[in-house]
Amino acid sequence: MEIASGTVLRLADDASVQHVGDGAVVLLARSGQLYTCNGTTEAFLDKVDGQRSLDQIVGLLSEEFEVDKGTLDEDMASLATDLLSEGILAAPVE
Numbered sequence: 001m002e003i004a005s006g007t008v009l010r011l012a013d014d015a016s017v018q019h020v021g022d023g024a025v026v027l028l029a030r031s032g033q034l035y036t037c038n039g040t041t042e043a044f045l046d047k048v049d050g051q052r053s054l055d056q057i058v059g060l061l062s063e064e065f066e067v068d069k070g071t072l073d074e075d076m077a078s079l080a081t082d083l084l085s086e087g088i089l090a091a092p093v094e
Contacts, residue, residue: 003054003080003092005073010050012090017045026088035088044079048089054080 003009011017014029017037024042026035037045043064047057058076062069083089 003077003084005055005058005077006053007080007092008050008053009048009057009080009092010090011045011048012087015088017042028087031087035086041079041083044076045083045088 012028016027016029018025018027019042023039024037024045026037026045027033028035043061044057047060052060054077058069058072061067061076062072080089084091
């Protein structure tokens with residue numbers, strides 16, 4: 001599934017993010033699966049709130065990291081797709 005810039009993103013109901021050291025871990029309660037996240041993924045997940053679209057999240061990240069928004073668009077869409085396929089993000093509601 002491809003995630004468009006206007007897609008509103010939210011964590012899966014059974015996913016929880018815990019901040020540790022220089023990154024974060026995500027726990028999926030249904031499977032007990034634990035994922036480690038780097039700083040970029042942590043910053044991305046911090047902005048996923050069920051209200052913001054991918055485009056809005058990318059805008060916030062580009063300001064936070066002082067990176068061109070265009071540079072982040074493709075990378076963050078790919079990250080969101082990966083997180084969706086792992087079950088960390090919930091399927092977008094049409």
